[in-house]
Every structure is written in structure tokens, then in C-alpha cells.
Amino acid sequence: MLTIGDKTLTSRLLLGTAxxxxxxxxxxxxxxxxxxxxxxxxxxxxxxxxKSETFWHYIKNLGCHILPNTAGCHQAQEAVTIANMSxxxxxxxxxxxxxxxxxxxxxxxxxELLTAAKLLAQDGFxxxxxxxxxxxxxxxxxxxxxxxxxxxxxxIGSGKGLVNPYGLQILRERISDAILFVDAGIGLPSHAxxxxxxxxxxxxxxxAVAYADSPRLMAEAFKYSVMSGRLAFEAxxxxxxxxxxxxTPTIDQPFWSENLG
Amino acid sequence: xxxxxxxxxxxxxxxxxxxxxxxxxxxxxxxxxxxxGVGRIAAGMVxxxxxxxxxxKDLLGLGLTSLECWxxxxxxxxxxxxYSLFGSLTxxxxxxxxxxxxxxxxxxxxxxxISLLDSEQIQQVETEISRSDLxxxxxxxxxxxxxxxxxxxxxxxxNKKNCLIPESAISIAPKxxxxxxxxxxxxxxxxxxxxxxxxxxxxxxxVRGELIVLHAPEVNITRPLRFxxxxxxxxxxxRPNNYYILGASTVESEDSNPITVKTALxxxxxxxxxxxxxxxxxxVETRVGCRPAFPNNKPHIEYQPGLVxxxxxxxxxxxxxxxxxxxxxxxxxxxxxxxxxxxxxTVHS
Numbered sequence: 001m002l003t004i005g006d007k008t009l010t011s012r013l014l015l016g017t018a019x020x021x022x023x024x025x026x027x028x029x030x031x032x033x034x035x036x037x038x039x040x041x042x043x044x045x046x047x048x049x050x051k052s053e054t055f056w057h058y059i060k061n062l063g064c065h066i067l068p069n070t071a072g073c074h075q076a077q078e079a080v081t082i083a084n085m086s087x088x089x090x091x092x093x094x095x096x097x098x099x100x101x102x103x104x105x106x107x108x109x110x111x112e113l114l115t116a117a118k119l120l121a122q123d124g125f126x127x128x129x130x131x132x133x134x135x136x137x138x139x140x141x142x143x144x145x146x147x148x149x150x151x152x153x154x155x156i157g158s159g160k161g162l163v164n165p166y167g168l169q170i171l172r173e174r175i176s177d178a179i180l181f182v183d184a185g186i187g188l189p190s191h192a193x194x195x196x197x198x199x200x201x202x203x204x205x206x207x208a209v210a211y212a213d214s215p216r217l218m219a220e221a222f223k224y225s226v227m228s229g230r231l232a233f234e235a236x237x238x239x240x241x242x243x244x245x246x247x248t249p250t251i252d253q254p255f256w257s258e259n260l261g
Numbered sequence: 262x263x264x265x266x267x268x269x270x271x272x273x274x275x276x277x278x279x280x281x282x283x284x285x286x287x288x289x290x291x292x293x294x295x296x297x298g299v300g301r302i303a304a305g306m307v308x309x310x311x312x313x314x315x316x317x318k319d320l321l322g323l324g325l326t327s328l329e330c331w332x333x334x335x336x337x338x339x340x341x342x343x344y345s346l347f348g349s350l351t352x353x354x355x356x357x358x359x360x361x362x363x364x365x366x367x368x369x370x371x372x373x374x375i376s377l378l379d380s381e382q383i384q385q386v387e388t389e390i391s392r393s394d395l396x397x398x399x400x401x402x403x404x405x406x407x408x409x410x411x412x413x414x415x416x417x418x419x420n421k422k423n424c425l426i427p428e429s430a431i432s433i434a435p436k437x438x439x440x441x442x443x444x445x446x447x448x449x450x451x452x453x454x455x456x457x458x459x460x461x462x463x464x465x466x467x468v469r470g471e472l473i474v475l476h477a478p479e480v481n482i483t484r485p486l487r488f489x490x491x492x493x494x495x496x497x498x499x500r501p502n503n504y505y506i507l508g509a510s511t512v513e514s515e516d517s518n519p520i521t522v523k524t525a526l527x528x529x530x531x532x533x534x535x536x537x538x539x540x541x542x543x544x545v546e547t548r549v550g551c552r553p554a555f556p557n558n559k560p561h562i563e564y565q566p567g568l569v570x571x572x573x574x575x576x577x578x579x580x581x582x583x584x585x586x587x588x589x590x591x592x593x594x595x596x597x598x599x600x601x602x603x604x605x606x607t608v609h610s
Contacts, residue, residue: 021314022558023466054466055513058556211363 002201004148004179005126007065011036012196013226014067014181015219016206023058025215030062033219038064039096039204041071042086056089067128069096074109076116083120095120096128096150096183105155106184110137114144121145130183133167135174142178149175150183150204153195157207159187162194172199189218189225196229197237264593265438265447266290267430271300271578272453272571274415275586278334281422283594288445289419290438292429299455299550302472304485304498304506305406305579307331307344310368310375311351311487311494312580317559319604320577321371323584328404330583338414342501346404349485350386352397354534360489361396368398375400387482389536405485405498406579430454433461435567449593452570455553456515462561462572467515467551470576471524472508475532477542480505488531495531504545507532511576520547552576560585565609569593 002009014037020026030038040059059066068086073079076099083095099116101109108131120127121144128148129141138149151171154160162168162182172180182195183204192203203226212218262285266273269291277287306312309324328346335344353361361377368375378386380395419425428440433452438445452458456467482505486497493511500506510524525547533539555561555573560581563570569589574581591599600606 021317022554022556024555024557027556054464054515058466213367 002179009036009065010034011223011226012202012230013192013222014039014183014202014204015209016204017041017059018206019210020215021210023055026210027058027062028216029209029219030064032216032223033209034223035219036064037067038062039067039069039206040090041069042082042089065094066090066092067094067096068092069130070098070116073099074101074112075099076112076119079112079116080119080123083116083125084123087125093124094126094128096130097146098130106157107155108132108152110134113137114140117141117146118144128181133164133171135167135171138171138175142175148179148181150181152184153182153191154185156184158185159208160185161187161191165194165198168195168200169198189221192222193225193229193232196226197232199233202226262286262449262594263447264288264449264451265433265445266451266453267433267438268452268454268457269419269425270298270453270455271303271582272455272574272586273451274300274411274419275334275582276451276453276590277418277424278337278415279587279590280593281418282337283590285594287422287424288447289425290428290430290440290445291425292427299470299552300578301408301412302548302550303408303578304472304496304508305408305411306349306485306496306498307346307404307406307580308349308400308485308487309580310372310400310403311349311496312577313364313368313371318371319602320559320581323602324577324580325402326584326587327580327582328402330587331404331406331579334583338418340410340414343407343410343414344404345407345484346402347484348386348399348401349403349405349487350383350390350397350399351487351489352383352390352395352535353489354392355394357489358396361398364489365398387484387486389481389538390486392535403485407500408579409500429457433568433570435565448567450568451589451593452568453572455572456551458553458570458572461570462555464556465553465572466513466556467517468554468575469512469514469516469549469551470509471512471520471528472506472548472550473520473525473528473544474546474548475505475507475539475542476503476545477505477539478503479538479541480536482536486535488535490527490531495528497532497535505532505542509576515551517549517551520549552578560605561607562589562605563607563609564592564597 011034013035015035016039068090070079070082079099099109099112117127126147129146130150133151154163179201181202182200186205187208209215209218264285264287266289269289280287331344375398380393386399430438432439459465488495498506507528552575554575558575560573
């Protein structure tokens, strides 16, 4: 069980809603994944009529909590504007705050992100901040009222998995009392399991499922990998050793028989 | 046989063509705000392989049939320039080579003759495309329709037989179409109103597409070109006299306001990066339309005796319409045993 504000969730997998082959395929993927949170990007050009859109009705009828995002924003003020429009349209205080600093790898801009996060938290938003695995930035974000930290695994849409597992591990260990999701760059279920084994509270992904030959099968694969990774974390891992240690007792062998040189 | 058709877009026109060939007496209804918009502004690509996607793989056969149908239609309308079938190029810039491998992996499941080309091999196909970081493939079995010519020729067809009634159909029932002041009896009726048919297909939605028409005297590209792009594929389709159609965005919104700066920048940057001759091209026109789509993005035909409704051709009007309409006309004239693509049809007896 995971609790965010007043919402209790059984699934720790969050899905994006873009780039699916069809709305029907998105629906199958959502069902197969067991997800309870969907992130949706507000299209500014359609904002005025968003409420009447068939697409939006379709998403709403999937029965998940909606996490609107500010994808495509480059400045704090721009993100704040989109967040406010999203709050009105999607009727939620949740906002996944994305402020991009580099168009080539869609890396978050920490300075603008912090500015926007402060403004939005003060304004009563529950901010889910898409950030890097920088510990100091993450601490600053929490200090200004961010609810959920969402460090990247690797650049959005790259499918490279966790390119800095050390940094993500340290972040999790140093910030043990906040909700942390790995967001972006997940390409395979094993990447998601790796993040969950580290103790991350959840994983958000989109392309890995949307671009699969069968999005619904891949969604199901992620469902199990996230569950599996979480169980492994809760179970507690065995110690890592430099040498083999037989799991079957070798009672007829003296203790120091091996020539260790 | 007397047939009434509601909607004079691509499907309505093809239905007229095929039904008149069978000596049917066709009447078309099309109001001022009718559905002819989205087919009229399209680029007209007939690209079964470029559009191939695993979740819609069952549409490939229809696309391949359409390739042949368009040849026959061009001949039937005595206008060879209506259709060109000499292949298309799919290309990707360096940062998008991943998209190319992804499409290639999918295409390898349906064809073993598609090979990856480097920039020199691409230049052998289209001599003016010389960017060194391009990769791509040449898809020889792809064509494109000269859309203005198709509309011109079918306009002539409609005018010659005087079969167009410039009024909207208010309701379409088996064997009967109702307009504002009159009931029109027929042996069969066809409902192909696109987004206008939301009254009977509430799950139908519009998906916005934006296009730019360019006049580029310095550019001589002879085949449709598709650039792979992470968000949506872009294409450039040549028209006679150095005109080019550059399209198209795919936005989940039923918004038909003018093109946005963002889309215009994306489209124009792509084409300028491909060929510097586009720097002096003139932007002749921008176009916006909403494609009718069902939740599975596949077409759907609903049949009951005396009435057929066809809709949801989404991005694939020119690719799928001839094969679908031909099948529909066969079924109207000879019975439901001629249904070939069962997954598209719902038959009520």
C-alpha cells in the first residue's frame, strides 16, 4: 500500500497516456498494468475545449487518478500557468512538474524547477517534481513543499534504464522519509524492478509500453516487475560476497581445504 | 438500383464511382458544412508499409488491395495523372535512427525485401536528398493520389449525372434519407458522413491534423518522403509543378482552429533540414482538419438490410477507402457472403 495525501494506492506503477497506437490499446494497457495513476499532458491549443474532448472523457472513464503534467515547459512561469489550467480542467491539486532545461536530452532545469515548485506548493498544489538524482536539489525541493520527488532513470523516451544506479541508490538512502518515484528512461521491466529493489516507492513510464509491439502485454510485464521489485525490497536482500558460498552444506569437507593461494 | 449516399467526401465519391460502374442510380447529399473537408485537404498517400503498425496489422491487406484499386480508378476516370505508384522513401535524421530500426523490425515481419539504405543509396533514389546523416528505406510498393485531381474528376462525375443534392441529410434510415423538407426513398442508403455521424456513432472522435502547402521551385523531389519523428511521422508529398504537401500533425483534439506556431515550426524545420531549397519556398496555404476515428483507430462498417454505415478511416483514408468501398459495393449488390474483412463489419439482419 502506498499513500499519497488522502489517496491510498495498491499499484506502484504509474503510466503515461501518450503515443499509444489507439485509445483502445491504451485502455487495454491500463487494465493490464493495474495502474491507478495516469499522467496526462494538457494541450494548450485545445485547452479551451478540453472538457468536451472525447479523448479526455475516455481517459476519465479508465477509473484512475489523473496526474496532469507540464510537459514541454521551459520556464517556471509557463509551468505555473499550465498547472493552473490543468487544476481547473482536471479538477485535481496534483501536478507533475516538468520544466525542461535542455531540448536534446529533455533534462530538467533545476533552477526553474525550484522556482516553479515553490510557487505551486504555496498555491496549494501537491507537486510531483520531475528532477535529476541530485541529492541537494532534491532536498531543496522537499524543503519548499514538494510532495513527491521523481528523479529520472535516464532521458525521457530513451529506454536506457537507470544510467546512474549509484546516484539513485544514494538518493533513496539519504531521503528515506519522502515519496520517491523513478520517472523517465525506463525501457524494460528489469529496469523498473531494479528501481523498486532500491526502495523507490514507484515507477512512472510511458514509451516502454506505448511503443511495444503489444502494449497490453508489456503493461502486464511491468505490473509484475514492479510488484516483484517491491517484494524484493521488503524482503531485504542478501549480503554480496566476493567469493562463492555454497548453499548446500558440504559436511564432509574440512573448513580450510581450499587452496586460497 | 437506386442508392442514396449521405456525405460527399472521399468515401461518398468512391462509392458513387463504383456504384455507377454497376449502373446504379446514385444520389449524393452534401450540405455546406459537410464532411468533404478532411479528404479534400489530405496529402493522399497510399502507403501500406510506412503506415504499418503491429496493432493495426490486419489492415495491411486492405492497403495492398487499395494500391491496385487506385490504378483502376485512375484509368476508369481517364486521368493517369491522378495516381502515381513509384514508391516512397522513409528517412530518419541521426537522432531518430532508433525510430527507423523500430519500424524496420516491424516491417521485417511482413516483407523480406526492405533493406536499410545509407545516405548515398538514398541519394540514388532521390538525387536532391543529400544529407549525410540520413538513413532510410525505399518502399517500392507505395503510391500517392493527386487529391485535387481526384476531387476535380469526381466533381465532373457528379455533375454529369446531376446526382448531387446540396442539402444535409437529417436522418439516414434503411432505404430512406430525410432532408429538411423531404423524404427520399431508395433501394439502399449509405451513411459516410465522417464526424457528422456522431449521432449514430457516439464513440467517434476527431483527431486534429495540420498541413502546409509549399511552392518550392528549387526543389525537385519526385516521390513521397516520410521522416520518422518521435512524436508523429511527417511526410512530404509532391504535387505537379513543384508544389509540396507537408504534413501532418496528430493531435488528440477535435479542434479545427488554424495551425499552431509549434506545429508549423516542427514541419518547416524538418523539411528545411532535409533540403535547403525549401528556404526560398513559399507557404501557399496551411490546412487543418479532424480525422474521424473510433477508439481502436480502425474503420468500421455497420450493415443492415437497406442501409450501410461506414466510418472511422482516421489517418488512412486514401490507403483504405478504395478497398473498403469496393467490398461494401460488392456486398450491397450481391450479399453479405462477399464480406472479406469480417473484423471491420457488424452485420444486423
